[in-house]
Amino acid sequence: MIIGSIVNGLVIDHIPAGKGMELYHDLKLDELSCEVAIIKNAPSEKYGKKDIIKVNDLIDLDLDILGYIAPQITVDFIKNGERVDKKHPSLPETITNVIKCKNPRCITSIEQELDQVFKLTDVESKTYRCIYCESLAKK
Amino acid sequence: MKDLIDIRDLTEAEIDELVCTAEDIIANPDKYAEVCKRKKIATLFYEPSTRTRLSFEAAMLELGGSVIGFSAAADSSAAKGESVADTAKTVECFADIIAMRHPKEGAPYVASKNVDIPVINAGDGGHNHPTQTLTDLLTIHREKGTFENLVVGCCGDLKFGRTVHSLISAMSRYAGVKFVLISPEELKVPENVKTEILDKNNIPYVETTSLEDAMPELDILYMTRVQRERFFNEADYVRLKDTYILTPEKLENAKKTLSILHPLPRVNEISVEIDKDPRAVYFKQVKNGKYIRMALIMKLLGIKA
Numbered sequence: 001m002i003i004g005s006i007v008n009g010l011v012i013d014h015i016p017a018g019k020g021m022e023l024y025h026d027l028k029l030d031e032l033s034c035e036v037a038i039i040k041n042a043p044s045e046k047y048g049k050k051d052i053i054k055v056n057d058l059i060d061l062d063l064d065i066l067g068y069i070a071p072q073i074t075v076d077f078i079k080n081g082e083r084v085d086k087k088h089p090s091l092p093e094t095i096t097n098v099i100k101c102k103n104p105r106c107i108t109s110i111e112q113e114l115d116q117v118f119k120l121t122d123v124e125s126k127t128y129r130c131i132y133c134e135s136l137a138k139k
Numbered sequence: 140m141k142d143l144i145d146i147r148d149l150t151e152a153e154i155d156e157l158v159c160t161a162e163d164i165i166a167n168p169d170k171y172a173e174v175c176k177r178k179k180i181a182t183l184f185y186e187p188s189t190r191t192r193l194s195f196e197a198a199m200l201e202l203g204g205s206v207i208g209f210s211a212a213a214d215s216s217a218a219k220g221e222s223v224a225d226t227a228k229t230v231e232c233f234a235d236i237i238a239m240r241h242p243k244e245g246a247p248y249v250a251s252k253n254v255d256i257p258v259i260n261a262g263d264g265g266h267n268h269p270t271q272t273l274t275d276l277l278t279i280h281r282e283k284g285t286f287e288n289l290v291v292g293c294c295g296d297l298k299f300g301r302t303v304h305s306l307i308s309a310m311s312r313y314a315g316v317k318f319v320l321i322s323p324e325e326l327k328v329p330e331n332v333k334t335e336i337l338d339k340n341n342i343p344y345v346e347t348t349s350l351e352d353a354m355p356e357l358d359i360l361y362m363t364r365v366q367r368e369r370f371f372n373e374a375d376y377v378r379l380k381d382t383y384i385l386t387p388e389k390l391e392n393a394k395k396t397l398s399i400l401h402p403l404p405r406v407n408e409i410s411v412e413i414d415k416d417p418r419a420v421y422f423k424q425v426k427n428g429k430y431i432r433m434a435l436i437m438k439l440l441g442i443k444a
Contacts, residue, residue: 105264107245111222114249122335132245133266136331 009034010061011076012053017041019069020051026065026098029055047072064092068128091126094119099128099137106133142251142258143435146269146305151312153438157273158280160434161427163444168201170444171433175204178440181234182208183226183250184261185217185241186368190403190425191261191270195238198432207234224253231256236440238270239263242368257439265299265366270435271402272305274428279310279359281427282398282420288315290356294383295363295408297322302402303363304332311340318344319353323382325375326365350383355392360385362401362409362421385409390416400424 015023020038029036034057044050058077066073067089077085095118101108108114108130118128118137128137140148149157164171180199184192187210196206209215216226223241227250230237238259239247244266251258262268276286283289291310293303297320307328310316318337320328327346337344347353354360365380367373384407385399401409401421413419437443 103244105242105244105266107223107241107243107249107263110243111224111249113222130245132248133264134244 005081006054006056006078007081008058009054009056009078010058011078012055012061012066013050013074013076014044014047014070014072015051015053016047016070016072017044017049017051020053023051023066023069024053026069027062029053032057032059034059063087063089064095065098067092068095068098091120091123094131095128095137101130101133101135102138103130103133103135106130106135108132140439142247142260143269143439144248144251144258144260145267146272146309148269154273154276154309157431157434157438158277160437161277161430162281164430164433171202171437173203174437174442174444175199175202175440178202178204178236178442179234180204180206180208180436181230181237182206182210182261183215183230183237183239183241184208184210185212185215185239185246187211188240188262190428191240191268192238194425194428195259195261195270195432195436198429198436201429202433202436204235204436208238223249226250227254227258230254236436259435259439262301265301267305268301268402269305270428270432271302272309273431273435274424275302275306275361275400275402276309277427277431278400278420278424279398281423283358286310286313286316289313289358290317290319291359291361292319292321292353292357293328293361293363294321294350294353294385296326296365296379297328297363298326299366300363303328303361306361307332308336311336311342316342318342319357320344320346321348321350321353321383322346323348323379325379326382350385351389351392354389355394357393357397360393360397360399362399362405364401364404364406364408381407383408385413387412387416390418393418 037054039052041049075087076083097116117131119131121127121129182192223246231254236257238261240261244264247260297303367376397418399419
C-alpha cells in the first residue's frame, strides 16, 4: 500500500494496532481541512502490527494525549520533505478533556462546563484519577 | 494551607497543632471568645445535616464571629441552576470563610479553586469529610492520649463510609497502628484504600465479617451507619442495613479501655443501652467536633489567640 510522502507535516508512528481511529478522534484530526491518512495494521518489527497516522500539515499536537494512550508512540516532524524533529511523548502529569469521569456522584456529572481533568497518581501502574472525585480513569 | 478539602492536605504536624489548639480551647474557652469578632462563616449545605452544620455554626459563634448560609440546595440559587463556582464567588463577597457540604464529590474542591477565601469541605458525597476525621482524631487523642500503638476496628459500611476511608488515611501515618475491618462482603473497604493507603504504608490489617471475633483486641471501635443515601438500589440497602448491631452482649469480650466512636447519626447499629457504658464516647465526639472546628477556622483565617 502506497501513501504519498509528506512535505510539511507529522507522522505519528508506533500507535498500538487498533488504536489509530481512537487517536484520530481524540486528537480531533477529523476537524482538520488538510489531508490525513490512517494506516492500520502496518507491519512492525517490534510490535508485530502498528497503526500510523500521517498529517499533511504542521499542526499543534497535544502530546499529553499520546503519552496517555501509549507511551511508545513517536512523532516525526517533517519540513520540506526532511525529518527535523522526533518526539517521544511521556506520561503526562494531567490529562484534560480526553476522558470523561464515569462516576455518577462526581460534580462533573451535573456541571458539564467543568474541565474533565485526570491526574497521574501512580507512575508504575499508570493510574490516573479524577481530580474532583478520585475515580479511576476508564477509557 | 488555604483550604481543607481532604484530610491528606494536613501534615502530621498540622494535625498535632489543631489538636493542641482544640485542647487549649477546651481548657480556656474565654481566651478564644472574641478572636473571630467581625468574621463571618458561610455554611453552604446542599444536603441535610444536623451535627456538621450546627457544629460549624456553634464553633464560629463561640469564637465571637457570625454565621450566614443555607441548609438545603432548594434554599439557594442552585435550585435555579447556578453552578457551584458562581455560588462560591457570590458568597465570597459576603463571608470570610466557607464550609460546604454537597452531595456531589468534588464540589468543595471546585469552590476552592474559584475563590480566594478559605473553603472547608464539610462532606462531599461519599468522598471526603475531613472535619469528621479531625473530630475522630481529637476524640481518640483525648481518650487514649496518643495516636500510636492502637488497634482500630472499623465496623459497618466500609465501602461507602467516607469517614472510615479518611480515618484510615489519617491514622495510617502513626506508628504501631493496626486496623481490623469488619463488614459484610458487599460493603468491604474499596481496593484502592487497601492498595494505596494500607499496603503502601505497610499498615497491618485484617478483614473479617465477625464483630464478636474482632472485639477482644480492639482499642477503638469505630461504628458506622449503612447509609441509605449512598445506595442506588433500595433492595441492597434493606438487605444490608441490620448486619451489625452493637449490643451489651457483644461488648462482653471487649477491653475495659475500649472507646466506641460513631460519626452519627445512628439508626439502630448501636443499641441505646450502650449509651450509658463509659466506653461509649460518641456524644463526647460530637462536642469535640465543635472544638476542632474552632481550631480549624482560626488556623485557616490566620488567627491566633
